[in-house]
Amino acid sequence: MAGILAWFWNERFWLPHNVTWADLKNTEEATFPQAEDLYLAFPVAFCIFMVRLIFERFVAKPCAIALNIQANGPQIAQPNAILEKVFTAITKHPDEKRLEGLSKQLDWDVRSIQRWFRQRCNQEKPSTLARFCESMWKFSFHLYVFIYGVRFLKKSPWLWNTRHCWYNYPYQPLTTDLHYYYILELSYYWSLMVSQFTDIKRKDFGIMLLHHIVAIFLLSFSYVNNMARVGTLILCLHDSSDYLLEAAKMANYAKFQKSCDLLFVMFAMVFITARLAIYPCWVLNTTLFESWEIVGPYPSWWVFNLLLLLVQGMNCFWSYMVIKIARKAISKGKVRENVLLLACPRKLYLGCFFINKNTIISKLIKMCMFSS
Numbered sequence: 001m002a003g004i005l006a007w008f009w010n011e012r013f014w015l016p017h018n019v020t021w022a023d024l025k026n027t028e029e030a031t032f033p034q035a036e037d038l039y040l041a042f043p044v045a046f047c048i049f050m051v052r053l054i055f056e057r058f059v060a061k062p063c064a065i066a067l068n069i070q071a072n073g074p075q076i077a078q079p080n081a082i083l084e085k086v087f088t089a090i091t092k093h094p095d096e097k098r099l100e101g102l103s104k105q106l107d108w109d110v111r112s113i114q115r116w117f118r119q120r121c122n123q124e125k126p127s128t129l130a131r132f133c134e135s136m137w138k139f140s141f142h143l144y145v146f147i148y149g150v151r152f153l154k155k156s157p158w159l160w161n162t163r164h165c166w167y168n169y170p171y172q173p174l175t176t177d178l179h180y181y182y183i184l185e186l187s188y189y190w191s192l193m194v195s196q197f198t199d200i201k202r203k204d205f206g207i208m209l210l211h212h213i214v215a216i217f218l219l220s221f222s223y224v225n226n227m228a229r230v231g232t233l234i235l236c237l238h239d240s241s242d243y244l245l246e247a248a249k250m251a252n253y254a255k256f257q258k259s260c261d262l263l264f265v266m267f268a269m270v271f272i273t274a275r276l277a278i279y280p281c282w283v284l285n286t287t288l289f290e291s292w293e294i295v296g297p298y299p300s301w302w303v304f305n306l307l308l309l310l311v312q313g314m315n316c317f318w319s320y321m322v323i324k325i326a327r328k329a330i331s332k333g334k335v336r337e338n339v340l341l342l343a344c345p346r347k348l349y350l351g352c353f354f355i356n357k358n359t360i361i362s363k364l365i366k367m368c369m370f371s372s
Contacts, residue, residue, distance in 0.1 A: 014299075015300075016295055032170075064133060069128055069253055070127075071130070077119035077123060099113055142243035152181055158229045158233070162290060164229070169295050186219045210314070211314055238275070240270055247263045268322060275312075279315065284312065
């Protein structure tokens, strides 16, 4: 075990040339990130999970009821042991051959059996009340952590000049505010690793699980080798749009359509600008080029940047999905207002557009909620 630990914590992997772990031990003059600090994330994650349960029950649920959002679910399918067995053990979407066999067995017409399976599938979906409570929790947390990040970073020199992320690296002291910010974010993602399996299951479950794993690994990795300064820039930048999406979902559940449309337009503009323009031109520029110039590459530097490029790949995927759904929605129906969706390396413009009864923004909201 000692040999494995010595191999894992090899200084030549984690740290720049001529730097040792002994150089980064805490002293009376300065405090540096220590790997054992990451254990604090587990009890904090448990506390966040418990706070969420209390928040959803005693804050979000009363707010939803005040907005006339009811917990009424879909129509209940007529109890039938044979169909229930097929639904739970074989398939939720029977083909024509199976439908005909069930029709003869039950003496039901095919359309009635199809209706039963449709109603039974709808029973699996969570109520609008549950969706609203989940979104309100995420909105509250993301808004809080984003405001905290902005207030912390505006006093930090590396916000205004990213080269400060690498000056005197890795001998950069760990402040109380930075430590709190990092542990809070890491704890939140650990809590999501648990709640991901109890929350409303969406179509992007796989990629979101990958996102949480990458986020945890990236936070832990950057904390251990003291790349926390640039880490705070990444965190704040990615938090800048999440609360807007959750706010748009809440407005959608409450049937405030105009507010929903406006909030989603704001979300889309911030999301695409932050993740397709600012992130690569600002963050990746400093981690790839400025750090190379000031510090120079070493093994963990390569791993860190590969993780950041993976994050950018996921950003491109989600942005592509938003634009793809928008283009499909534009091609259907009659457009009442001009639409402008231009993307170039330096500028991104997103106009709002509407079609017939349902706005395209609503379609985008549904896509981003990834609910079936």
